[in-house]
Amino acid sequence: MITVNNRKLSVAPMLDWTDRHCRYFHRLISNEVLLYTEMVTCPAILRGEREKYIGFSPEEVPVALQLGGSEVKDLAACARIAEDMGYSEVNLNVGCPSDRVQKGRFGACLMKEPDLVADCYAAMQQTVQIPVTIKSRIGVDDQDSFEAFAAFIETIKKAGCETFIVHARKALLKGLSPKQNRKVPPINYEFPWQIKQHYPELTVVVNGEIDTVEKAQKQLENVDGIMIGRAFWNSPWLIREMHELLGMKQQTSSRDEVLLSYIDYCQAMLEQGLNLHWLIRPILGLYHGLPGNKKWKSHLVTESPRRPKDVSVIREAREFVTC
Ligand SMILES: Cc1cc2nc3c(=O)[nH]c(=O)nc-3n(C[C@H](O)[C@H](O)[C@H](O)COP(=O)(O)O)c2cc1C
Structure with a gap:
């Protein structure tokens, strides 16, 4: 398997925000930060205008394509397309709580179906050399114990997955908008930190409410990497500050x-x-x-x-x- 060299710092996938122009701009700020596309569904890729949905500039590399879906064959086909196009990684969305996504049986509701996620992972990873990763929550609805989260990780790990990106709050599938689901359920970093302790061989990346250099430092004492969303959108130069903190290749452009x-x-x-x-x-x-x-x-x-x-x-x- 080809590896992504540096997972210490990444920009979170954000629908309507991290489009190819945004990613191009972020790459000008940091030559090493790992970039993610917005979530793109399998039907959009397989039956839509491919260039419109997942076209990207070579300058963006390393860039990961985030997929939304749960049809094993479709996900494998999309992973193949991603690799052929030059993406550096494929990521499966297991964190989006929107009604539309739930109706399609993907996103956060997949946290209730770890075996299916494991099958999806395995089908994709068997198809491509680039890494396949999972971005999940720490739980969903009343499935919110550490034991349940650890069982979820364990099931997918057994299928071979080595990298987990964890938005460290649970999702509520009913009654909250996607925006509220990024705010209301409390953050709990203990769960991903404990996963890293239990399985030191895994690469664990924490996401959620990391908006200062101090918070980033604290995370990196406990896990392998941080993924940041809204703070980078609100203040993109923070990417450079984090880049410097993490000792990435020096970059001098103002x-x-x-x-x-x-x-x-x-x-x-x-x-x-x-x-x-x-x-x-x-x-x-x-x-x-x-x-x-x-x-x-x-x-x-x-x-x-x-x-x-x-x-x-x-x-x-x-x-x-x-x-
Ligand atoms: C406008 C917006 C769109 C988002 N779209 C996606 C998405 O397409 N896929 C995904 O996995 N997460 C999506 N998220 C969630 C973020 O990736 C991230 O998990 C969340 O914002 C928490 O990180 P933060 O506190 O650093 O922003 C979105 C967040 C925002 C604000």
């Missing part, structure tokens, strides 16, 4: 240099027919916490729909930031 490279990328995308308001979303938080940040954002948000083909909107917005 925020402004990263921005200039992204402007070149935007220009190329506009020429391919995209509109600016979609491309500015990942950079809104670039100057988070710095003087002029509010005006930077507001200029981008108001001007990009008015001048959807004019990349100078970004340069003008930069003028408001005084650093």
Whole structure:
């Protein structure tokens, strides 16, 4: 099996957020952070417009494709496509609690079917050389004891899985929106930490509410890696700070240099027919916490729909930031 070199730091899969433009931008900030696509369902890949759903730029590598599904054959077919396209990893979503996803019998409700997850894992891993990983919660509904979580991990481990990414809170399948399900059930890092203690041979990556360098350090005393979602979206430069903390390959480009490279990328995308308001979303938080940040954002948000083909909107917005 081919390995992914560095799992210490990754950007979480986030639907509508970590699209290919966002990932391209994050790669400019860190040359080593592991990137994940948004969740893409098997039917979208097998029967949809493949390039639209899972096309990516070679610059994004290492990048993992996150799949949503529970049809063993379809998942194996999608894993093959991912490997052929050059993805670095395939990840199975066992954490999304949305109604739509439950109706399709995938996402978090699969935590109740560890044998099926093990079959899905095995079918995918037998098909490809790149690693197949699982992103789960620590439990679901009243299946929330450590014993149940450990049994879930054990079942999939027996099928050969070596890497588990754990969003360290349970999901409630009824009564909470996906957004509430990322906030209301309490965080419990003890479960993934204990899994790492029980099975030191596994690679365990913790996800959920890690938003400072101090919290990241604490995690890395207990597990192999951290995955961060909302904090990186709100303040993408935090990726660089974490990158440096973790002693990854030194990178010297400044925020402004990263921005200039992204402007070149935007220009190329506009020429391919995209509109600016979609491309500015990942950079809104670039100057988070710095003087002029509010005006930077507001200029981008108001001007990009008015001048959807004019990349100078970004340069003008930069003028408001005084650093
Ligand atoms: C807008 C949004 C979309 C998300 N979409 C996905 C997804 O497609 N697949 C997935 O596994 N998790 C998804 N998540 C959950 C995140 O990957 C992550 O598990 C969660 O936000 C907790 O991490 P954080 O506290 O660092 O944000 C999403 C989260 C957000 C905020």
